[in-house]
Amino acid sequence: MPPPKHAEGTHRMTVPVLETENLVKIYGRGETRFDALKGINLEIGKGESLAIVGKSGSGKSTLMHLLALLDGPTHGVVALEGRPTNDLGAKELNELRNSAFGFVFQQFFLTPGQTVLENVTLPLKIAGVPAAERKRRGLEALDQLEMADKAQNKATDLSGGQKQRVVIARALINNPSVIFADEPTGNLDSATSRVVEDILFGLNREKGITLVIVTHDTDLARRCQRQIYLVDGQIVPNPEEEAGDVVDTPARPEARETADRGGVTVKEPETGAIVTLSQADLAELARGAQRPPHTGKHAAADPHTPEQPGATA
Template structure:
């Protein structure tokens, strides 16, 4: 994998206390390489959006480290975090978050305005970004005048305006029809391919996830191997899939379990259940950023 642009070590996020406590993430360790396209996949309540918010520096972890380009971000002040987030990241959300009564150009150039870029430069760069998305002719239109697909193109243009190293896309096609969704997906993956922008897609859509070069599956706040990937699909020279060693008859036997985060009853194989249980007991790895594993006295520890 390419040098990591984003890393986490022993990442924990907890909401609430006592009876209302919810452990959204439980010691996540991962690396995302420069220029990768990565899908974070999981059901509602699995922790995938929480993980994206921490990776994008939109929220702070309860415990653990998020590093950008090898630099831990936990000690950065609010001003430095805002500047870093504005310059390094672009965001594409299911909800467009466009200001309805402002023009398309004003919406696209908002990150530049926040960064203090002069008006003439904002306009030049904004029109250039809209041109890439074939939306320059809509620059003076109000956001309310656009179709769903056009709005998402404007959002992508806004995400590109600061020449980001990473674009986060949270259910980017959730509000679009299938034909428009494919157009938007093609744009995002084209930017990843042609410009080398790292693409992190958060989704429950398996078809969208499979377009990415790698998938990260979350179940109840923990990363698990994909239950969909048989041993025959493992590339030569890569580590064998953890479940490839399970006898076929064991892998085929299923049971129903309740996800603690959502209360939803799901069907998984016995082999999957055994692997998830094993992963839950495995202590977090020591990392190069020296994020210690949670202890019973610290948030994120399990009894």
């Protein structure tokens, strides 16, 4: 008997752990306006490892901050386990972020004067967990990272690799469903970087923790199950060039042939460059303006209409 029609797509019935619809982030107004994200539609599955890849200024860290509920979008929706988060108050957002997410950053963000154990158990202290329980869970997390013997050391006494292990232990302390890692090996040598990467991917593989890594490192990105590439706040196809920078800016309009006569000369708001748009360019822009925005199941959660439709990943 042949398989049911569309059987291969049944995995999509699972609710994503994180989802965005028409996600837009704008900073500033008027001449200082900067569109950091331009309508991102993205689903991240439970237990997935995902790399968000792009050059500096591409919007990758902005996207991570919105996914992690560290910032709010100008337009669009971020949903956690199918639940839109737009209408949550500050207290509820803080509690949700503290319980659901762990964070691993390039700069470590450890308090120098506190012990390793105190740094690791900070999320539990914020959550109001009693001291004895904090200590038990903190030592357990440090033991997973082979750092229990450093529990009473000051953070300043640790090497870079040891500090990142402490950061990972802190990220694990609340048994998060998602770990966000922003350039997690940026301050480490290659050998230590590999150890830290192995720890993160081991947690993803063995504990089913969703791993979202923001990076410009192609080797690190390839270790993830999936990669998305950002250029100028939009998701683009996987670039073919692998040498040099991870992503290259697409050719500007002036680099294309403008054989059609009657073009229009405009000034790009971001760079100030003078660009000549052909009649074909103008026709494509007009068609794009007429396309309806992406409408998803969470659209009602955002009363605003995004300024432009975005790519889907």
